[in-house]
Amino acid sequence: MTRNTSNQIWIYDTTLRDGAQREGLCLSLEDKLRIAHQLDELGVPFIEGGWPGANPKDVQFFWKLQEQPLRQAEVTAFCSTRRPGTTAAEDSLLQAILAAGTRWVTIFGKSWDLHVTESLKTSLEENLAMIRDTIEYLRSQGRRVIYDAEHWFDGYKHNREYALQTLKTAVVAGAEWLVFCDTNGGTLPSEISANIREVVAALPELEGDFPQMGIHTHNDSDTAVANALAGVLAGVRMVQGTMNGYGERCGNANLCSLIPNLQLKLDYECIPEENLGKLTQVSRFVSEVANLAPDEHAPFVGLSAFAHKGGIHVSAVERNPLTYEHIQPEEVGNRRRIVISDQAGLSNVLAKARTFGIELDKQNPACRQILERLKVLENQGYQFEAAEASFELLMREALGQRQKFFELKGFQVHCDIVACDTDSSCVPYALATIKVSVNNQDILEAAEGNGPVAALDAALRKALVKFYPVIADFELTDYKVRILDGNTGTAAKTRVLIESSNGLQRWMTVGVSTNILEASYQAVVEGLEYGLMLHSSAKAALTSS
Numbered sequence: 001m002t003r004n005t006s007n008q009i010w011i012y013d014t015t016l017r018d019g020a021q022r023e024g025l026c027l028s029l030e031d032k033l034r035i036a037h038q039l040d041e042l043g044v045p046f047i048e049g050g051w052p053g054a055n056p057k058d059v060q061f062f063w064k065l066q067e068q069p070l071r072q073a074e075v076t077a078f079c080s081t082r083r084p085g086t087t088a089a090e091d092s093l094l095q096a097i098l099a100a101g102t103r104w105v106t107i108f109g110k111s112w113d114l115h116v117t118e119s120l121k122t123s124l125e126e127n128l129a130m131i132r133d134t135i136e137y138l139r140s141q142g143r144r145v146i147y148d149a150e151h152w153f154d155g156y157k158h159n160r161e162y163a164l165q166t167l168k169t170a171v172v173a174g175a176e177w178l179v180f181c182d183t184n185g186g187t188l189p190s191e192i193s194a195n196i197r198e199v200v201a202a203l204p205e206l207e208g209d210f211p212q213m214g215i216h217t218h219n220d221s222d223t224a225v226a227n228a229l230a231g232v233l234a235g236v237r238m239v240q241g242t243m244n245g246y247g248e249r250c251g252n253a254n255l256c257s258l259i260p261n262l263q264l265k266l267d268y269e270c271i272p273e274e275n276l277g278k279l280t281q282v283s284r285f286v287s288e289v290a291n292l293a294p295d296e297h298a299p300f301v302g303l304s305a306f307a308h309k310g311g312i313h314v315s316a317v318e319r320n321p322l323t324y325e326h327i328q329p330e331e332v333g334n335r336r337r338i339v340i341s342d343q344a345g346l347s348n349v350l351a352k353a354r355t356f357g358i359e360l361d362k363q364n365p366a367c368r369q370i371l372e373r374l375k376v377l378e379n380q381g382y383q384f385e386a387a388e389a390s391f392e393l394l395m396r397e398a399l400g401q402r403q404k405f406f407e408l409k410g411f412q413v414h415c416d417i418v419a420c421d422t423d424s425s426c427v428p429y430a431l432a433t434i435k436v437s438v439n440n441q442d443i444l445e446a447a448e449g450n451g452p453v454a455a456l457d458a459a460l461r462k463a464l465v466k467f468y469p470v471i472a473d474f475e476l477t478d479y480k481v482r483i484l485d486g487n488t489g490t491a492a493k494t495r496v497l498i499e500s501s502n503g504l505q506r507w508m509t510v511g512v513s514t515n516i517l518e519a520s521y522q523a524v525v526e527g528l529e530y531g532l533m534l535h536s537s538a539k540a541a542l543t544s545s
Contacts, residue, residue, distance in 0.1 A: 009268040053092065053093045107147055113162050131166060185221055189223060318351055409436055416430075457476055475503070
């Protein structure tokens, strides 16, 4: 049997179609185009653009790509086999596929007899005719065909002979790829590899004409990546998946895990070697465009993928990263992070200081002071794992390097409900009055907001912007609240995390109090202070250069 023995794995990205079926994910036409171009730059060979004819957005997507062509990727149009009781030439969905103008077309057909009789409401013979007619028609129109055997593994388990017949039909009709789909996501890795080997052995009459094989897995059993790897080890050479594992129900095989596993650990070629370092960037770009928070604990590309918290871990990683890292973070465009928490030791403090540009000697008494202060504050409910800006301010204060840009004298907040709409939704109103001192000059200011935190933030900015105009560029970009001891009711201690930005950088600060306004104010004040410190440092560096 002629087999492809090269080291090439053809990555097939279906984020724009299968990934977009994730609950809560909605991509605009512009979103799809931006993601497609990013995947193209990453070096993904196949990008599934959608199902033209199923919705107008996908039709427009393929039109737009003809105006803004990709540099190297093959874009595929996706569709089902023709409808029962008609011909492929008469099927309007297939006409839309041809109008998309792609060289490659991905067609899915039914492998499981249950779906043929229950979903399509047709005969097993007609389903075979639908597969054959569709592929032959597309080939007659100059298209190359990837055949996705939908529900393959379930179909093979329940009616082995019929499932194999569907594959034979697709191959004889002219499909160049057979893709085994674990559509329900219920198959385990050992079943995947055994099944694929059995298929190759069961079709000896296709000797010399056997197409290349692919794998398409879903994550309902949390084994999508493992299943795809099992398929590759069994001989498949196309891996279908999505960025960040997006997809219907529990998602699809995550290409952000598959690509580095295949390329760095199994020595296959998936994307150009020089592009692998862009993987983290592209992962985060896709999540940003999809308006979904990145999974901080995602393997390879997550913020915490190479984060070290325990003191023993940090000490070991400082000596040799191989002790607690399976690859170098930079290989996938990620970075090592030393996490500061109540589990930290001196190694954490020293390593974290270096990330802030501070060289500390272990014998410096300030090291112990910082560590003890950290543990006391975390015992009170502070959390510096996310709020690294607050920890840097704490560290610089212990070292006598914390610049005092302003001093808080006090604040008051008045809240009210000013109006209720006819649908009973009410508009909150807040007025904040604040007193601060800058250069021994007291400033009293007031500002309104649609809530107490917004009013406080506005009042503080209003008071300080005259002295520090750069504050006008600062923005509060995220606000998170967590109740730390819910059993105490309204007297519960509250932790507030605030993310701020100057348009180029983002930083997180933290506040803790039994008064949510006080906790918020602590975080807001430190957020502005840290932004001013960044600006001051950048300005000093520019002057010295």
